Amino acid sequence: MSLALTIGLLIGAGVFLVLQRGMIRIVLGFVLLTHGVNLLLIAAGGTARRTPPFDGVDPAVAADPLPQAFVLTAIVIAFAITVVMATFAVVGHRDDDTESETDADSGTDVDTHTDAMTAVRRPTGEER
């Protein structure tokens, strides 16, 4: 039960943060989300049997090693992607559309935000 509550709390907080403005908040949100899902994977294997699953241990009490392997893999992947996302948080400040126009700290004026949807190209040097 406490595991279920923890998963719910982590995923709820993660979703809340992902919906916030600012890339750093989104990155932190994803960190919480992946923690929640990792706990879900552990819960999928059952938490009642906890003896290390070595050779010779009674299978009735041995922990299920497969979800643990899943979680290890998932942690590694999540770590790599967190690093990538953290990079996205620090590069390209001038077109960070996760920031609102007022709290973008780079001082870029709103007009220069490119809109990828319509792929409007910026005026060339001469036109400007």
Added chain:
Amino acid sequence: MTAIVELLLPLVVGIPLLIGGALFAMPSQHRLRQTIGAVTLGALAAAGVTLVVLTADGSVLTHQIGIWPIGIAIPFAVDLFSALLLTVTAVITLIGAQYLIAAGQGREASSIPLLLVLAGGVSGALLTADLFNLFVFVEVMLLPSYGLLLVLSRRGSVAGARLFVTVNLLASTLFLAGVGLVYAVTGTVNLGELAGAADDPAVALAAAVMLAGIAVKAAVFPVHGWLARTYTSATPAITAIFSAVHTKAAVYVIYRVYAVMFEGAETWQPVLLAIAAVTAVVGAAAALGEGSMRSLLVFQMVSGIGVILLGVALFTPLALTAAIAYMIHHMLSKASLFLTVGAIEETYGTGEIRQLGGLRTREPLITAAFVVGALSLVGLPPFSGFVAKVAVVLGAAEAGQVIVVLTVLAVSALALVAVLLIWAGVFNGKRHDEVEQRAAAARIRRRRGLLDDDPIDGAELQAEVDEALERHQPPRGSQGEDPHDHRGTRIPVALALPAVQLAVLVVALGIGGELLLSLSATAAAGLIDITAYVEAVMSE
């Protein structure tokens, strides 16, 4: 032969990954890196063709990784469906790499290595018969994609890449949660052991969470909005390759999971049909409102995904055959079109329909490629689209779904309007006044490695314009205000060639429609009767 190929099956995944990794170590040897990359992708395509030949009789090749007991070992299984997709994705990645090299983006130290890692990830996702392993390979596909979007972004902009990461990570997380839930209720993630497991509502619910995650990646309505914003933020070759690998790999997963776990259960047919039909219509309608060629085509792609998903919704032999043929046609036609408009965008410095014009008389090669791709997309003979679309309509009619038939026809009409918009704006009419300035600016930026919003010196620009006008003398009799003035910028043949090659494939598949349909029919039979697949996955 079969035994050896089965033994070597993991290499289809491993070799591109290994070579891709090794190529990161040669950041300065451009020619060598590009050659090795192209050869590897060529070998991957050859491996795909070999697998198609070996599985064309409906057999399934498998390899169990390691000497683990069956059910615990990670199985790699390839049937005709995955072999066909593997081949098509490898061919498109190869031609996309050719375009990257022709456009000079292959010189970017990490572009070709990332492409190889992407190709390895796609092969893995198509070959694996283990849900968690599938998640891993989807991530292996995504990580190089983030990199590609970043290093090859057109405006020096990371907004598109940022959105791509966020959306795909959320989708992956949902998918992983689904896999966890499937494991919780069944105790396995091996597709062979999960055959028919979704008869149990709990398993069906867990699998639905998984499918919801993958549907985001496939850009199914209502979660398709991210596609146009992200795919257009990188260079055209990336759009072409992503459209062939990312969304289609996700569609493959939907097909595979629905065929194996749900065994095509009719319970869900109305839901799936509605989603597929709405996706088809919404994509086609949204395309009409787009101002740039690439985002228009991206929305057309959403529409195509809807049509492809009609097959899995109907789940009759004919509908599945049609859907698989349509998928192959769609991947090739779309990639051809993306590379066509990419060559235009690369040369003329803009993809806006309003800022171009009159290419019909200037660019015979690219016009031919566009006409082939566009008519194939609409579904006219003798191109692959005709064969595929007729099959889709027949499949829906045979299943008695009149509304679906009407939807497909309406979507085709909208596709016609969409490609006519491009034709009228870009190929017909007069040249835009500022076309030379824009093209010159694009050339200068490319030469000096500037980003799209870096300013350019006015005098340098004018010199570049004059030089281009100098180089291509007008033919006799055309002067001054003549709209058919032939002076100035032209698309280099090397840049147009990738699109033309794919257009040739599209024509070949249209004329050889019999082969396409018979292969698709075998692949469809393998999805309907999963005994062979399950037996292969569960055997040594």
